Amino acid sequence: MAAVLIFFLFLSTFCLAKISAQQNHPNISLDSSLTPTGNSSAWLSRSGLFAFGFYKQGNGYVVGIFLAGIPQRTLVWIAKRDSPNFSSNVSLVLSSDRARLVLQQTGSPEVAIASPSERISSASMLDSGNFVLYNSDGRIIWQSFDYPTNTLLPSQRLGTGKELISSASETDDSTGIFRLSMQTDGNLVQYPIGTAPVASYSYWSSGTYGSGSNMTLNLEDDGYLYLINSSINILRNITEGGYPTHKIINLMKIDVDGIFRLYSISLDRGNQSIRWESTKNKCDPKGLCGLNGFCTRNDTVAYCKCIPGFDFVDQGNWRSGCERNFTAESCKTKGIGDKFTIMSEPGTVWEIESYKEFDAATEEDCANACLQDCNCEVAFFKDGRCGKQKLPLRFGIRSTTDSNIALVKVGVLNGSINEDKMPGNLPKSSKKEVRMDVLISGISLSIFGILILSIAVIFVYRNRKWAYTKLSPNIGVKFIEDVAPTAFTFAELEQATNEFNEEVGRGAFGTVYKGILPYSQKVVAVKRLERVLAEGEKEFQNEITVIGKTHHRNLVRLLGYCLDGIKRLLVYEYMCNGSLADVLFKPENHPCWDERIRIACDIARGILYLHEECETQIIHCDIKPQNILMDDNRCAKISDFGLAKLLNHDQTRTYTAVRGTRGYVAPEWHRKLPVTVKADVYSFGIVLLEIICCRKSVDWNTSEDQAILEEWAYDCYEAGEIHKLVGGDEVVDLRKLERMIKIAIWCIQDEPTLRPSMKKVLLMLEGTVEIPVPPCPTSFFSAV
Template structure:
């Protein structure tokens, strides 16, 4: 009974659509024409849809169907001859007297739509369907039967029909992804030019062999579903909505994700919203980064990278993939041979297409085996198997939960190995005596240059110190706001540097009093080496930063080798002083406020101040607490400034053991994500009121981040809570944020802006990667 009722409703719906299309059509007769710059489109009766020219590029156009009822843009739903070049403004679209729909220019004539019969008229319907009629007013062609990358309400994707993505958001030619309604009743997404088999699929409806003649359908209310031959719904992809003044559109986008869009015609901005999408993982479409490239997520956005030894084919088009940045001579014998080495990429995989699979217990054996095999250009090791492959590599992806290790063969820095001269016929040995004389002469010359350079450098350094001592105070005043002090003044302010209140990596801090105001005076040490550099950094950084969660610099002394900084005094000491006090730990709400204060301060350094700054030494000892119990970030002696167009830097290891991000130890480019890692460690310390490493505890609990991971995986966070007032929901949110911040891969860590949003509860926080993948990473 239910099936019969549903069948009746579907038939009535179909009858309604046919009737509606007949009632709401404008007839386009033979002889009608359009031009890109004149009458450019034929509208549907309500003006919602149009068939005609739309712009693509600079003064070039395409022909297609678009939603004309949107005020701010033309959302294209169908394109004619999409892989032909765009046409110029001098072309004409005409329904000719002999019944052809053509694009005509001075040089050529092209059919916009090819049909077997003569076209007597055409109509742009309010459903978005463009229809051509024959001499007896019978329908001989309609756009709904020939979809490109989208379907509209009332349109179906039939068995064996496909949608193909665009090349990009602004290029409507055929892209690199496709959606197919297969004859086995499964709706599947693939890369283009691949077989319809499971290894190439990256999303499916999982409805294979569950019906006959299954179609994909979209209703006017946004209901997206699969319908089988028995006129019953096989699977709902999205439920219908009762909202009015909306038009829906399902499209496979250029990034390979299938999305259902809703446009509110009643809004002035006509901004679309996404009702449903096939995947929330933007790296899931296979082939997004082209041949040899691989995809990684950065704040949920896809980023295409090239493996070691490769560069982008086209830096402006990441889908073009990567190519070697050297000329390989694999398996060639020559006098000048390239020396190769192997570079490892953890958690990274490409399509499994090996020419040889070996069983190996140790992954280093896989690396060695590929290096010694001239046919091997990459090797993948996982679960005791070594899979050797040749280029190109396809469908690359980095995923922290995948234990695969990829080994890429690259040219070593010493590119050429010369064949020894004695092995070459016709070459005479050079006299050894001549070589010895030349070598001794060069050594003597080098020694002389070294002595002279050393003397000049010494004399220049002495002169520089005298110049700084005489003029430094006046020159620095032009660039920064803090006051200039003499060394004698600061010696008096601190009463001869008697009361030491702290000691850090870059100097000692003393308590002082100036004009009845308490100050903290930091005397930098190691003046001739790091002290000079640290002093200049701290002057530049703190002198230009102004934020309620940063310690204020009041003054400085630059008296030759004597360099000191004067800060506002923090009466409550450092965060370490109050956090690790077992007798009187800060209350839960105070700990949350401190966390938010620190996050806002780091966000200011990363994104809001004039010069982007990586602090490089975020830890509880460098977080000071003022009289109002607000947290302020201090000690910029190790800070790294980035230029306006710079996002990363290479520099020596900075910071404090236990808070230093893994990339510091791997000679990788360091970004602001290094501070995110340090913040994550400190966040776990703050909410748990304990140090990150405490060897007095059991082995299981000694390392805080591992202990937190274990408790999170076991769904037993109660073990970490130290007092009853702790808000358990907020505590879990803080744990999730901390675990995301300390991920081994920098690109997977959130930005400080997103960290703050997650801490404040503005955005949802997905579960961080599992403990097993984290332990694999470390």
């Protein structure tokens, strides 16, 4: 009886909420319309938090519901998600003729967004995020909450038989490859899309099988996510809730990677944080890497790899699956067995559908059986059993505990596999047998070679030892430059630079001179420091020790130093092609588009090394084109690192006076906020825009709307006119250009936590991760 009373109270509360919603939200009358451009592109809820209308995606528009009251728009519902994006000349109309919500476009048939069985009288965008259609009695006859896409909002329910389906990518909200299904048996289960609802295909389950009919998944305002049945019995608490709700919205979403997560989104800043996720193992979702690909992890990051003899279908999207990189021969081709070999991929688990299984004593026996069967494309060997099957493979994952070995048949003659470059993990039986006379000859030659090498080593050692004793002590110290920075006297560097005669640059820390080391005739750059005179000798030597331990192809190498009283000098390798500024800002030196991408990746790798990979974390604090030098091959190398602020392993931020160069300095410097590695990310974003556009970030010689590069770049991106940024005569891949612009906009976000790490930036530059639509960098309008 008590349960029945609770049920009726629940229904009463729900009905009252609906009536209140209808009374408190403005109605949208019949024949109201929206267009993608202009002032009427969406219908807002009363608070302005949610909007129903056009949302820009790629080069077109989609219709959906999104969070409009935050800096970073977030799409929470999509209409006709598998239709092509709409152009700017489309209209969304609440039509009185047919009482439907339709999209109308000249020369094209109408596309119905909602066609309820009853006649529509009006509509509302509710503050709950629910878009509803009413009949003449004011009763809801259609609502978006009944047709969820990839997101569950507070007060929304996922009913029996309903599903949430992931998006295709971070920038494409069409149907993806994962689903979260509220099954009729009471179980909430995740599957790859297109698979039967059976346990073998599931990768997450609520474990509520057989718990009652009409089960629903519910989300409360505080992030409480739970399952409840028709008897109002809460059968499973998925999250405990209790998360803040003041100026925050909590929502649940099944993400592109197949994991469903609970997010808290700040209504002030738009940044979001993950409160809960269905799994921490990002390789758990089955099919993440597509056909013939398998998922492997590096710490918490998931990567996709192809089986041997295969490459990604789309090199810019490693979830696209893999295809052969060799030409497959017909089973009827004579001598087919000689044209293939077997390559193994141990420790991988797949969906196995063998057409023949048998006992095999060894891995080699299993491999040979597959080679001799022209129908076999891959074999699996585990615990003395061999199974042969055809491709494609799916649901691949690297496992550290499973002993299964995938044996893949790979073409030898016509493909990219060369017999001379076969990997060492080939089964022994696939290699030609070694004749005994060849083996004896090989061993004899090896012994003779070792004897000759030993004599040569002894001779060279004695010769160098004699030569070393003839050198003066001062010259002898130069041999350590390959191991650690060399200590020079001031007189030596004065002689090397011809008394500091040839100035090649001037920076924030001092003047740079060209020099030639007399003992080796090596050309060097000698920086005479001016801004570190207040430091003691010990502190200076500590900094030199740290800088000397940094070795990376995208960092200018420190060769030596001088500490002579107040005279402090640094000796660097000489970069003959000047700085990146010389390359970008002189029209005759402009790099081609592919070279610009390569330069951007070089810089990103150098900064990533400073932030995460060198022994002592370094914040550069002055990333700009003048501090990026170009070597003989126009490879970009970062200079002046380590001279600004060094951090120990247990430090992540610093409060200090403004450093760096105006125009490249992150907003937090001016606001006296904690400065982290994200300050370098901001500077990189500005430099990336300069690389893209081959112009300075601030140029008052241009028109006023183009003078500030980051403002102009965002305006062009927002308007879909990014081609203006590179000039009309230059041939550029617009997809890559848009990718670069989006990366730069993310890097220059006003809020440091919104900026990606340099590792994420590099992955985005290399095209291995999707890039979501960036919000407007609000620093344009912030006081500095």
